[in-house]
Amino acid sequence: MNGYEVTRQIRQEEKNYDLHIPIITLTAHATFEEENKSILSGMDFHLIKPIQDRDLIHTIITICQ
Structure with a gap:
């Protein structure tokens, strides 16, 4: 199972609990x-390696708002 399939399954399961888990x-x-x-499979953010500190921090701050 790849990340796209896992994400689709997580999104399906979330419906049972009325919540949203951020996926990067x-x-x-x-x-x-x-x-x-990535976005069509349900992922929230797409970060490219090598990951820059500022991009990861910005993504985490966005999730927490």
């Missing part, structure tokens, strides 16, 4: 197509 993609794939695939 950490990948070396920097194409628009890969980012779109």
